[in-house]
Amino acid sequence: MEQIKNFIGGKMIGSQSQRTAFVFNPATGESIRQVALSTAQETQSAIETAHSAFKEWSKFSPLKRARILFKFKALLEENQVRLARLISEEHGKVYSDAVGELTRGLEVVEFACGIPHLQKGEHSANVGTGVDSHSLMQPLGVCVGITPFNFPAMVSMWMFPIALATGNTFVLKPSEKDPSISVELAKLLQQAGLPDGVFNVVQGDKEAVDVLLSDSRVQAVSFVGSTPIAEYVYTTASAHGKRCQALGGAKNHSVLMPDADMDMAVNAITGAAFGAAGERCMALSVVLAVGDETADRLIEKLRQQIDNITVGVGVREGRENDMGPVISEQHKAKICDYIDSGVAQGAKLLVDGRGYQVAGYEHGYFVGPTLFDHVTPEMKIYQEEIFGPVLSIVRVPDYHTALQLINHHQYGNGAAIFTRDGETARQFSENVQAGMVGINIPIPVPMAFHSFGGWKRSIFGPLNTHGSDGVRFYTRMKTVTSRWPASVRLEHHDSSFNMPTLE
Numbered sequence: 001m002e003q004i005k006n007f008i009g010g011k012m013i014g015s016q017s018q019r020t021a022f023v024f025n026p027a028t029g030e031s032i033r034q035v036a037l038s039t040a041q042e043t044q045s046a047i048e049t050a051h052s053a054f055k056e057w058s059k060f061s062p063l064k065r066a067r068i069l070f071k072f073k074a075l076l077e078e079n080q081v082r083l084a085r086l087i088s089e090e091h092g093k094v095y096s097d098a099v100g101e102l103t104r105g106l107e108v109v110e111f112a113c114g115i116p117h118l119q120k121g122e123h124s125a126n127v128g129t130g131v132d133s134h135s136l137m138q139p140l141g142v143c144v145g146i147t148p149f150n151f152p153a154m155v156s157m158w159m160f161p162i163a164l165a166t167g168n169t170f171v172l173k174p175s176e177k178d179p180s181i182s183v184e185l186a187k188l189l190q191q192a193g194l195p196d197g198v199f200n201v202v203q204g205d206k207e208a209v210d211v212l213l214s215d216s217r218v219q220a221v222s223f224v225g226s227t228p229i230a231e232y233v234y235t236t237a238s239a240h241g242k243r244c245q246a247l248g249g250a251k252n253h254s255v256l257m258p259d260a261d262m263d264m265a266v267n268a269i270t271g272a273a274f275g276a277a278g279e280r281c282m283a284l285s286v287v288l289a290v291g292d293e294t295a296d297r298l299i300e301k302l303r304q305q306i307d308n309i310t311v312g313v314g315v316r317e318g319r320e321n322d323m324g325p326v327i328s329e330q331h332k333a334k335i336c337d338y339i340d341s342g343v344a345q346g347a348k349l350l351v352d353g354r355g356y357q358v359a360g361y362e363h364g365y366f367v368g369p370t371l372f373d374h375v376t377p378e379m380k381i382y383q384e385e386i387f388g389p390v391l392s393i394v395r396v397p398d399y400h401t402a403l404q405l406i407n408h409h410q411y412g413n414g415a416a417i418f419t420r421d422g423e424t425a426r427q428f429s430e431n432v433q434a435g436m437v438g439i440n441i442p443i444p445v446p447m448a449f450h451s452f453g454g455w456k457r458s459i460f461g462p463l464n465t466h467g468s469d470g471v472r473f474y475t476r477m478k479t480v481t482s483r484w485p486a487s488v489r490l491e492h493h494d495s496s497f498n499m500p501t502l503e
Helices: 039-056 061-079 080-091 096-112 154-165 180-189 206-214 227-239 262-276 292-307 329-344 399-408 422-432 469-475
Strands: 006-008 011-013 021-025 030-036 125-130 131-139 142-144 169-173 199-201 218-224 243-247 252-256 284-290 349-353 370-373 389-394 415-417 434-437 475-483
Touching: 006 039, 006 180, 011 142, 021 080, 021 243, 030 080, 039 142, 039 169, 039 199, 039 206, 061 080, 061 096, 061 154, 061 180, 080 096, 080 180, 096 154, 142 154, 142 206, 154 169, 154 218, 154 469, 169 206, 169 469, 206 218, 206 227, 252 262, 252 292, 252 399, 262 284, 262 292, 262 389, 262 415, 284 292, 284 399, 292 349, 292 370, 292 389, 329 349, 329 389, 389 399, 389 422, 399 422, 415 422, 422 434, 469 475
Parallel strands: 142 169, 142 218, 169 199, 218 243, 252 284, 252 415, 284 389, 370 389, 415 434
Antiparallel strands: 006 011, 006 199, 021 030, 125 131, 131 475, 349 370
């Protein structure tokens, strides 16, 4: 069976670890590859390699670094079909969704190609008599990315393109559930001309993660995953003196107003709730329907949409399926447990995705679209992130109740509103306690030149990912204030022991 290796110092290196994990095709339930869970010593070797490469790479001009990323962008485009099929095989998502993932990652690469402009710093002349000030945005050193299974290409590309562009070196620790794409990205970076050792991949689990969080040579850590792990990563990395951005879980709400374009809203909600089998941190998992009439109209149209959703293998000939499987048998069981709890706590189960089977793929990890009505805020399916194709409808009497529910929830990743009224939309965008807001947009993921990140327990750390926050995260500011004497023949200047001022 093929073994997924580490990529360290420009070479594929097998692990000596005795601990391994199987990589499964979620559509078939078959193990297709094996990945070694790297030892602490192997993880330290990757850090040392990146640390050694930093001195030379950090001195590359921003323009030279950008040219390598331009080549990497072209190679991503040339290899898109192959990479998307690989993502679909290991993750399970349908092919077009895998292409979309690569496209959104590619947009961050395009943004990072502008680093000669983004890393210019600032300059002020004559802040005092004969005194100038300018700032330098300098790289940190070795940076680390720890990424989740749901977007194995896109999330890593939220991180390393900007880290590399700003002059840092990088160690990527991907999810052990779909690790192959990480090595393929490393090979393409090498083909684009990235010097060996600048970008490294370590396969592994918590043993590798703990080394990455504690090693003194690591300067910064980027993480995306569940909230409990995000909090652990942030706390541990911060305790070891590293800057950290740790993006956690979500429970994204949408408010459906009575005046909304119902057909447009239903189409948007259906795709946002069930696309990628709900395994998105920006999945729309709760609809706050304002008024019973609005809820009833929504349910009628949603049931029609759900009846037409096709679930199956991610890559097939002819018409593509709308949904693929979830990532693992364990995750399938967890989603079904949530559905069980919703029924037990009194929610009305309108569409049941448990026990879903696809002909010819009976051992696949499939969960069908699931729809609950009359969900209330104290229920587990409302409080917690399910990370599966489960949509909850909460009936509320008015807009203000809907807004209050969103703002009181522990998560604040994304929120959306469907309405034709500009004043309501404007109030919502100003007052909702969420980091990303959609107005008649169900999945308000910002473009790469803006920054992605939530509020509350959806993020730990002060800076979001990509966009201007990404550049700030991967650089440290140094401000230089300078005065050049007019002539060495000037009279000797006496020492001053007062607070320096620039008058």
